[in-house]
Amino acid sequence: MGEKCCAFIVASDAALRPIALRKHLRSHGLAEFKxxxxxxxxxxxxxxxxxxxxxxxxxxxxxxxxNV
Structure with missing residues (x-):
């Protein structure tokens, strides 16, 4: 359908990065396509x-x- 998912995150740790989040999710068994x-x-x-x-x-x- 052309849609992609987006995770909105409220984090107290300003050092949190998308790469670290992806690595963490993969280490818990989440498939790449998910x-x-x-x-x-x-x-x-x-x-x-x-x-x-x-x-x-x-x-x-x-x-x-x-759009900006």
Whole structure:
């Protein structure tokens, strides 16, 4: 369908890098094709009025970032 997955990460460790995340996930048995195509580090997860993660906001923020 042309879509790729993106992992949004709220990390307290500023030294965390996508390469280290990929290595960690592979060491736990995750297949290469299941790894996220992209890692995005954010300060906090946006929430809906019901307190759930607002996926639409995440998608639109990423789309805006990719189009710039």
């Amino acid at each position: 790894l996220p195509a992209r890692f995005e580090f954010i300060d906090r997860m946006p929430l809906t009025a019901f307190g759930k993660i607002d996926k639409q906001t995440l998608r639109s923020d990423l789309q805006t970032k990719l």
